[in-house]
Amino acid sequence: MTFELFLLQLMTGIALGAVYALLAIGLSLIFGMLTVVNFAHGAFFMVGAFFGVYAMGLTGSFWFSLVLVPIATGALGLVCERFLVRPLYGRGIDYPLLLTFGLSYVLIEAMRIIFGIEGLPTSTPAELKGSVNLGFGYFPLYRLFLIAATAVIVLGLWLFIEKTRYGLIIRAGSRDPEIVKVLGIDISKVWLLVFGIGTAIAGLSGLLAAPTRAVNPEMGIPILAESFVVTVVGGMGSLPGAVIAGLLVGIVFAMTSLFAPEYAEMSIFVLMAVVLLIRPQGFFGKAGLMS
Amino acid sequence: MTLSTTTFNANRRAIIVGGAAVAVAPALLGVARAQSSTIKIGFPVPLTGAFSAEAQDQVRAAEIAIKEFNESGGFNGMKAELLVRDDKLNPGEAATRTLELIEKDKVNFVVGSLSAATQLSINAVCRDRKIIFNSISQSDAINEAKDWSLYTFHEALNPHLTAGAVARYAFPKFGKKIVYLTADYAYGHEMVRGFQRAGQALGAQTLADIRHPLGAADYSAFLPRIQSLKPDVLVLCNFGRDLVNAAKQVTDFGLKANTKVIAPVLLYTARQAGGADAFEGILGGTSYYWGMEDKIPAAKAFNDKFRKAYGGSVPSDYGALGYAGVRSVLQAVRDAKSVDSVKVSIALRQLRYNWYKGEQFYRKCDHQSIQSVVIVESKSKNMKDKYDVFNVLSVEAPDEKNLRSCEEMGHKIST
Numbered sequence: 001m002t003f004e005l006f007l008l009q010l011m012t013g014i015a016l017g018a019v020y021a022l023l024a025i026g027l028s029l030i031f032g033m034l035t036v037v038n039f040a041h042g043a044f045f046m047v048g049a050f051f052g053v054y055a056m057g058l059t060g061s062f063w064f065s066l067v068l069v070p071i072a073t074g075a076l077g078l079v080c081e082r083f084l085v086r087p088l089y090g091r092g093i094d095y096p097l098l099l100t101f102g103l104s105y106v107l108i109e110a111m112r113i114i115f116g117i118e119g120l121p122t123s124t125p126a127e128l129k130g131s132v133n134l135g136f137g138y139f140p141l142y143r144l145f146l147i148a149a150t151a152v153i154v155l156g157l158w159l160f161i162e163k164t165r166y167g168l169i170i171r172a173g174s175r176d177p178e179i180v181k182v183l184g185i186d187i188s189k190v191w192l193l194v195f196g197i198g199t200a201i202a203g204l205s206g207l208l209a210a211p212t213r214a215v216n217p218e219m220g221i222p223i224l225a226e227s228f229v230v231t232v233v234g235g236m237g238s239l240p241g242a243v244i245a246g247l248l249v250g251i252v253f254a255m256t257s258l259f260a261p262e263y264a265e266m267s268i269f270v271l272m273a274v275v276l277l278i279r280p281q282g283f284f285g286k287a288g289l290m291s
Numbered sequence: 292m293t294l295s296t297t298t299f300n301a302n303r304r305a306i307i308v309g310g311a312a313v314a315v316a317p318a319l320l321g322v323a324r325a326q327s328s329t330i331k332i333g334f335p336v337p338l339t340g341a342f343s344a345e346a347q348d349q350v351r352a353a354e355i356a357i358k359e360f361n362e363s364g365g366f367n368g369m370k371a372e373l374l375v376r377d378d379k380l381n382p383g384e385a386a387t388r389t390l391e392l393i394e395k396d397k398v399n400f401v402v403g404s405l406s407a408a409t410q411l412s413i414n415a416v417c418r419d420r421k422i423i424f425n426s427i428s429q430s431d432a433i434n435e436a437k438d439w440s441l442y443t444f445h446e447a448l449n450p451h452l453t454a455g456a457v458a459r460y461a462f463p464k465f466g467k468k469i470v471y472l473t474a475d476y477a478y479g480h481e482m483v484r485g486f487q488r489a490g491q492a493l494g495a496q497t498l499a500d501i502r503h504p505l506g507a508a509d510y511s512a513f514l515p516r517i518q519s520l521k522p523d524v525l526v527l528c529n530f531g532r533d534l535v536n537a538a539k540q541v542t543d544f545g546l547k548a549n550t551k552v553i554a555p556v557l558l559y560t561a562r563q564a565g566g567a568d569a570f571e572g573i574l575g576g577t578s579y580y581w582g583m584e585d586k587i588p589a590a591k592a593f594n595d596k597f598r599k600a601y602g603g604s605v606p607s608d609y610g611a612l613g614y615a616g617v618r619s620v621l622q623a624v625r626d627a628k629s630v631d632s633v634k635v636s637i638a639l640r641q642l643r644y645n646w647y648k649g650e651q652f653y654r655k656c657d658h659q660s661i662q663s664v665v666i667v668e669s670k671s672k673n674m675k676d677k678y679d680v681f682n683v684l685s686v687e688a689p690d691e692k693n694l695r696s697c698e699e700m701g702h703k704i705s706t
Contacts, residue, residue, distance in 0.1 A: 008515040016509060118344035121566035124543065131545040137515065140543040212543065213508045214535045214564060218340075222508055257512035262475070264512065265504045 004136040009258050010251060011134065015143040017250020018150035022205035023223060024230040024242035025157065026198035032237030033174045033194045035093060036085060040100040041202050042224030043107035046217060048073045048203025049210040050111050053120045062125035065207055073203025074196045081195035086188065104220070111217040119216030128211075146208055153201065154243055161239070170194060174237075229272045235285025245283060330371045330630055332357070332617060333392030333401040335413060340380035341506055342405050342531040344560040349405065349427060349613030350375050352606050355596055356617035366624050373617070374398055378409050385409035389416040399630045402446075402616040404428045405609065407477035414443055421632050423639070425620055427612040429453065429556065431481045434657035436701030441636050444658040446616040448578050450478065452694055454485025454555040456664035456687040457576040462493045465551035466523020469495050472513060472537060474529035475502040482528040482555040498522050503529070510537045514544040527554045527573075534558075535565035542569050559607040562669055562680045570669035570680075577665050578612060579648050580681050581605040593647035605678045615646045615660075650689065656697035661689045 023045060030038045051072050052065040059065070080103065088095040124142045131138040161167035173180045173190045181187050206220070213219065230249050234241025249268050256267035275282060334353060336346040353373055361370045374396055378385035385404065392398045393416065401417050401424045404410035410426045414433055417424035418440040425444040426433055434445050462469070469490065473479040483500055490497075498520045501513050517525060525546060527537050534554055541552055557575025584591040593614065597606040606614070619642060624630055627638035643652045651662045667681035674680065687693070 002519065005515055005519045008518075009512070012511045012515060016511065117339070117347065118560070118564050121564055122539075123566050123568045131543070137518070138545050140545070142543060143511070212511070212540060214532050214539070216532060216564075219508065222506070254512040258516055261501050261503065261513060265507070 005258075007134075008137040008139065009254050011139050011143075013251035013254030014247055015146050015250070016253060017247035018147050019205055019209050019223070019246075020227055020230045020249050021243045021246025022150055022153060022201055022208070023227040024234060024246050025154065025239055026201040026205075027227055027231045028234065028237055028239060028242040029201075030195055030198040031231070032239075033170065034085070034089075034096075034191050036096040036100070036195075037093065038100050038198065039097060039224070040080070040103040040107065041198075041227065042220030043104035044073050044077065044199045044202035044220075045206035045209070045223060046111065046215075046220035047076065047107055048206030049215045049219060050115055050120065050206075051203065052207030053122050053210050053215050054115070056122075056125075057120070062127070066204070069207045070200035070204045073206075074200030076203075077199025078192060078196040080199070081192050085195065086191075089191075104224075108217045108220070115217075117217065119214055119219075122210045122215050124211040142211055146212070149208055153204065157197075157201075158239070166193075226268065229268050231282075233272055233275045233282055235282030237286065238282070238284035241282055241284035328369060330366065330369050330400075330621070330624060331374055331396060331398040332371060332620065333374050333376065333389065333396065333398035334403040334613075334617075335376045335378040335385055335388045335392065335401070335409075336403045336613075337380035337405050337409070338375075338377040341533065342380060344564060345531065345558065345607065345609040346405050348560060348607045348610035349403070351601060352597065352610035352612075352614035353402065353617045355600055356614045356621065358600075359596070359618070360621045366621075366630075367628075369630075371617075371621055378404070378413075380406055380409065382406075382408045382412040386412040386416050389413045393417070393420050393422055398422070400425070400620050400635070402427060402613070402620060407432070407450075407481065411438060411477075414438060414440075418442055423620065423632050423636055425616045425639075427609065427616040429478065429481075431485075431695075432477065434659050434700065436657075436703075439657055439700075439702070442632055444619075444636075444639060444653060444660075446619065446660050447612050448576075448662065448664060449659065449694075450481035450555065451485045451488070453576040453578075453664055454482045455489040455693055457553060457555055457574070457666060458486045458489035458493065458495070459687070460666045460685055461524060461551065461553050461574060462490055462495045465553075467493070467495045468498055468521075468523045469526060470498050470517050470520055470522040470524075471500040471526045471528055472510065472517065473500055473502050474505050474507075474533050476505045478530055479505075479528045483526075485555065486526055486528075503533075505529075506533065508536055510540045511544065514540060514546065518544065518546060522550055525550045525552045527552065530556060531558075531561060532564070534561050535569065538565055538573060539569040542571070547572060557667055557669065557681070558609065559605075559680065560609070563677075567669070567671040567674070567680070571671040572669065574666065574668045574684065577608045577667055577681075578662070579606075579608045580665055580667055580683060581678065582681060582683060583648065583665065583686075587649055589645050589647050589649065611647050615644075615651075618646050619644060654691065654694070654697075656702040657700050659694060661691055661694070663687060663689050664693075 027041050030036050048069045052069040055065045055068050085096050128142040128145050131140045173187055177187050230245045234245030252267050252271050257264040336349050338346050357371045357373045376388040378388050404413050404426050405428045407430045410428050410430055414424050423442045425446050427446045429447050429450055431449050431451050471483050473483050552573045554575035557577055562570050581594050584594050623635045623638035627634040651660050653660055664687040666685040668684050
């Protein structure tokens with residue numbers, strides 16, 4: 001094995017991790033604010049891929065889909081929060097968990113009815129086809145774009161939460177919803193918005209992942225499990241945790257694939273087990289959130 | 292302590308014996324009932340899961356065989372009926388559904404399956420209950436002596452034959468240094484064995500056989516290593532969505548520039564799902580491609596029936612197997628003038644048929660359908676319409692020599 005191969009494998013891992021990180025951010029955001037474990041997150045990822053690829057078929061523009069998808073899945077998320085999740089607040093963590101679990105099956109079945117069980121064919125947008133020489137080997141341009149897009153989304157979200165007035169309210173709401181209410185802020189609107197942002201990012205990551213894999217109604221199921229691993233490793237409710245753990249999981253998967261492909265799938269769960277044993281709340285998690 | 296356990300066991304045995312008697316009673320009555328007005332064919336296929344597109348097409352084509360049989364008068368006043376069940380691509384589920392079909396729905400025959408693993412579990416259930424099972428999915432194991440019975444038939448190609456045909460075509464043309472990317476289950480392993488066996492005679496050399504879990508969505512982590520091995524040929528020994536995903540990512544990583552990518556089985560449905568770009572230039576084997584209709588009249592006749600029934604669309608390879616699997620069994624019922632398992636089995640063994648792709652028959656010792664293998668290459672240019680996806684490069688004529696011998700399969704008697 002050469003050093004070039006190692007670097008190339010590292011890039012592959014980062015590109016994989018980018019998708020995990022994006023999904024985990026949404027999961028973490030929703031959990032950290034609403035203490036809702038969103039089992040429908042994988043389904044929103046899948047719905048985003050379907051919307052985006054279908055729109056791409058009509059308009060021929062990937063970039064148009066890139067704008068449309070977060071709006072559409074975000075809107076879907078808003079509706080779900082308002083009419084399905086909201087009545088369950090204050091009833092314990094398992095109620096919304098079961099609800100979103102059921103919701104994921106409804107969404108999968110809906111896509112099967114609308115688009116058929118085969119899914120949609122996808123291709124890489126023409127502008128991003130081909131591969132680039134990184135000095136140590138050729139790497140697909142689209143996967144570089146995927147890494148860059150993730151960086152932009154993460155940065156945008158960070159600026160929104162850390163530097164804007166709305167972000168301040170969100171942060172305050174996650175620390176102490178009671179006080180925020182006393183200050184005269186309608187906390188339910190904040191929760192609505194957070195759920196919408198979370199699902200918008202999930203949909204967007206579905207679209208971003210679509211050209212690299214097949215779009216079908218079940219595509220969100222395995223990646224949801226992997227995203228939960230990322231969220232647990234990074235710490236439930238922590239955004240930096242989601243990003244770092246996402247990349248780490250991607251890299252661990254890629255490196256295990258290189259040396260022992262048979263154990264690649266298992267390696268990320270081993271990582272999770274080790275992290276849970278040493279640091280049960282994850283890298284950046286606050287202890288006691290689940291209780 | 293020991294004593295009480297013994298008593299408990301004795302009681303339990305009594306309950307099991309009693310329960311078995313109760314379970315058998317309706318089964319015996321059922322034989323009389325099955326003689327009634329319909330010939331029921333159970334059809335367990337994976338309508339959900341990674342191979343759902345192929346399974347759906349199997350059902351559609353099988354329905355044509357049923358309709359054809361009924362419209363041409365059925366048999367002895369009996370009409371045929373297809374009982375479709377979803378086996379969810381899970382061997383346990385497949386066994387349960389098949390058991391239900393036999394015990395509860397009283398089917399006369401079982402045709403179906405789409406996975407190397409589920410067909411073995413369906414076969415085991417059918418064999419024990421002396422019900423004919425005509426498998427329409429690839430497998431080497433199903434007609435080896437240890438799994439086979441008088442009631443086991445195999446309509447589909449098998450990995451040994453398909454992989455062999457592709458290897459005989461591709462290795463001499465594209466080179467001898469081979470890397471396999473293999474789905475880690477029976478189908479993948481059998482395909483690799485098929486290639487390696489045929490490859491040995493051709494002087495091919497395996498650089499690596501990389502295993503991935505069934506249903507993996509991402510293959511990128513395997514690709515840099517494959518790239519660095521610089522193989523002449525990369526063989527994708529996976530199926531359905533796995534093949535689509537792998538082909539797509541192999542294309543993205545630019546592996547096609549220096550390596551010929553081939554698949555043992557290149558399916559019409561997989562090509563439609565993956566799109567022209569991902570599959571461009573990929574070569575593989577298949578049991579059937581509708582475009583053979585220029586040369587084969589039976590293919591034209593079958594395609595036309597399918598087009599008429601399904602709004603102009605064309606049948607896929609696995610779909611065609613669904614049609615042939617059901618049609619063979621129904622023809623054998625007419626030949627045997629009976630729905631009795633043994634009589635129909637004997638009629639099937641005598642059958643020489645040409646339903647859709649040319650002459651075929653079931654080899655006497657293992658009931659493998661002897662048939663041609665089609666080598667196709669995916670097109671990305673000059674496509675006449677959305678159905679026009681492959682070029683037929685070559686057709687390997689049906690020949691028993693390309694199969695493993697009866698002795699090798701463990702069958703003592705070759706007639």
